Amino acid sequence: MTTNMFAVSPACHPRHAFALASRVAGGNDCTRKSGLGKGSHARFGTRRAASGHTPLQFQVGDSSLSSRRKASHRPGARMHHPHDQRRFLRGSGQHFPHSDQESLGLFSGDGKRRVVKPERIIIVRHGESLGNRDESTYVHVPDWKIPLTKKGFGEGQKAGEKIKEYIGDKPLFIYTSPYLRTKQTLAGMVEAFDTNYIVGVREEPRLTEQQFGNFQNLATIVNSKAERARFGRFYYRFPQGESGLDVYNRATSFIATMFRDFANESIARDDLNVIIVTHGLTLRLLVMRWFQYSIADFEETLNPENGSFVVMERKEKEDTDSRFFKDVSAERRDLRHW
Template sequence: MARPRRIVLLRHGESQGNIDESIYERVPDHALQLTARGREQARANGRELRVLFGEEPVQAYVSPYLRTRQTFGLLGLDPARLRAMEEPRLREQDWGNLQDVEDIRRQRKTRDAYGHFFYRFTQGESGADVYDRVGAFFETLHRNFERADYPPNVLLVTHGLMMRLFCMRWFHWTVEEFEALSNPGNGEFRTLLLGSDDRYTLDRPFDRWV
């Protein structure tokens, strides 16, 4: 079993939805594009990741949303050392279809009081639903680890909530621990590092709610 030495979780760069909530009324969440700032964040991520991975091969899994695919495309990783596949289970938490922004704002306030893990958007998913998707992805991931030629580096290009839920599942965090953590910012990444004890640790923690 070829367990990777590092698993990098990268949040997409800044997107149109991060600066203009009203766009959710006109453009599907999955079709939102990176802003100019988001594109520069992705290029900066690429410079860091190329140093981190060096000459080693990389297996990438990319959310099918446009902003994550654009982020991945701007990283500039060496295609000769890269395997990549689109992975729908790494998509953003579904909110439903085109949104009424005022309704979403009201639901977000309710979610903050109710809890991000269990609250279900009216036409969408709860955090618990996304957690179940993560579990299904883990089955694929661990089967892939069994390949003798599996790369020493894994890259997931995904979304903030998904990154927290991935770590929650991986490290067996409680719901209370998950609720205490904040999403990383656009263009931030976290790395799971394999230690000499054959266990993974997180290179740096998520920020906590104040």
């Protein structure tokens, strides 16, 4: 049984999703739902801390991220497939019956299902693409079909290794933009993980890059970016494309869906780690929306580097503030290199 809230269909079990990571997504059902394609990477910077959020801490991750633990990983490990999808797939390949869910904190005292905040949310920017290297690529290749460079795929592998060092062997759920370069980035990343711990993968169209128009003229690209700088990057709308505000609204909708997913018994667990593989501007607007930064704050930011990632960690003790997450990434001045 599949639902709109993360249930992983038998056809798209992580075992199959992992197999798809070595090739470009085709037209079958599993490919469309898993969203994996050929290889890729990611890297990033940050911004200002907003006042009062509650349970996640916001950190900047990059290639210099230190290892918290050495966690073993078994390449090529087989996935165990639960017969009852309503039961949660454990990292070990086991699953728990419904009777165990109350002890896991999936229900509040009155029996109502509650949001189970993940241990971490990690947002990754894709690795270097051909478009990053040469903007003329956009003239003859649709944006969503632009692949990674060899360097970009290596960046994806490195991001996966650093994230694996950081989180160890924990249940993992992954969202990815359906663009080729993000799916290739994810394919490179998952090489670092024991696939027993991948609960599921979802291709999420709301995580796509800002739409800059269809096939683009190089002179138009240059002129539009100059005009955007004068007009304001948040409100400027590209011809036949989107404004930053449009992407912000997509991010808002995605975050709402993600919180519904956190109440879904198919994945809900206190030690869950979530990875979101997306694009530079979309990453910035996700963080802006999450921590309720102002438009003026956004205007000061720049795209993170390819292959960078942001780590948001759950706070173990909630504040009186009603919001779920808190940005504790040092001072605003340390976050301007976004």
